[in-house]
Amino acid sequence: MKKIALILFVSLMSWSSFSQNSDKREKIKALKVAFISERLALTEAEAQKFWPIYNAYESKKDAQRRTGYTKQQQISEDMSEASAKAILNDLITLEKERQNTRIEYIESLLKVMPAQKIIKLRIAEDEFNVKMLEEYKKRHNDVKKKP
Structure with a gap:
């Protein structure tokens, strides 16, 4: 196989x-x-529950990655202090969202499959x-x- x-x-x-x-x-x-x-x-039962969760997580992760890329493109050496703070705050928020998304994903997976399979x-x-x-x-x- x-x-x-x-x-x-x-x-x-x-x-x-x-x-x-x-x-x-x-x-x-x-x-x-x-x-x-x-x-x-x-198992078939696990797969039916796993793939929708996995695909939703991957989509969310891709959207967050695109948002982060967009924010990175806004960074320049000659930006104002206010703009720099706003971008940093947005990046901090995005990192928190990423962390929360990962936690929610793992918690969702724990409902449909054993922890060993998640590892x-x-x-x-x-x-x-x-x-x-x-x-x-x-x-x-x-x-x-x-x-």
Whole structure:
């Protein structure tokens, strides 16, 4: 099963290199779903409750990331003290929202699956991110090596 998932992962990653960005994001999401599903070995009942919570959390996290990026773009060296304080206050608020979102997410997950699987989820997400970074570095180095 792991070999099949690995082959699927590699083949989809190479196929996605020829796609547009939105297609790449969708393929990466599909790979992530497959990776997490395999690692967690969710029961059907757990999966039906888990994925809506997970997807809602990911959407909220993406929105918060975009908001943070927008705030970062407003920062400049020649801004007024009032503007700087306002942006810092907004960033503090955003960090608190991120923390609260994460806490609510974990509490929601605890209602539908064992704590051990939540820990495994965190590990699986970290492993997936490492694999994606390694794949990116490999592709980036391959592009640099070509004449």
